[in-house]
Amino acid sequence: MSSYSIKDLEQLSGIKAHTLRIWEQRYNIITPKRTDTNIRTYDDQDLKLVLNISLLKDHGYKISEISKLSVEEMYREVVKISDRQLSYPDQIHALTISMIDLDEDRFEKIISTNILQFGFENTMIHIIYPFLGRIGTLWVTGSIGPAQEHFITNLIRQKIIVAIDGQVSKQRPDGKKYMLFLPEGELHEISLLFGNYIIRARSNKVIYLGQSLPFNELAFAYNLHKPDYIFTALTSVPANHEVQPYVNRLVKAFPDAHLLMTGYQVVGQDIDIPENATIINQIEDLIRIAST
Structure with missing residues (x-):
């Protein structure tokens, strides 16, 4: 299981560290672990939770409403949103979660839907390339392991090879x-x-x-x-x-x-x-x- 700092969560979710601390204190919506020196640390489940909260907020949910949802209820709401057309940042959040969970089916659904709607080239430029930048950040900070990085990059590699075959x-x-x-x-x-x-x-x-x-x-x-x-x-x-x-x-x-x-x-x-x-x-x- 990976370990994240509050700065990692800020960079990955777009939610400021100050805001995350307020949510922790006011809504008890996320409970970080603490090191011996009282520094906050977060695991994979915490990262997915924050990414899902970010997605819900971007689609009009209030944090006071989100804080009342169970993890299962929050996931169902995210799935409802994901089944509709999402913006590029939303798709990148979803891909990040599929990488953390090693979820090939979720990856396939996200990419196939976008390729059908926007075409392969636009999907690569607007979703995959920014996502690869996020992977780079996670890799450098030690937030993901080799299995997660290899898993997702090999899936992307397979998609590109299939697309190349269509251009020969x-x-x-x-x-x-x-x-x-x-x-x-x-x-x-x-x-x-x-x-x-x-x-x-x-x-x-x-x-x-x-x-x-x-x-x-x-x-x-x-x-x-x-x-x-x-x-x-x-x-x-x-x-x-x-x-x-x-x-x-x-x-x-x-x-x-x-x-x-x-x-x-x-x-x-x-x-x-x-x-x-x-x-x-x-x-x-x-x-x-x-x-x-």
């Missing part, structure tokens, strides 16, 4: 050629997979080389296919001090391709960007390039 036949004769890879040691594949979808959906050709590719294998594939663009995501590797040399090595080795980069190690970092390279700060940047 769309290449047009004048489409550009993109080669996609992750550096050796890099395993965070979701951004690259969604990039694969975005590029194929614009009728371009993709050579997908996947995770943890040694540099010499990238050079082999480049010489074979001569792509117009090389796209990569630098999330955890190379190390900070090795990023600039790695970028320089890429543009020098493949001067006839335009290098597209995204990921924590390059977005918002002090990287010297060569002329034949572009940092993809947001997914809309890749959409614009793949559409031209």
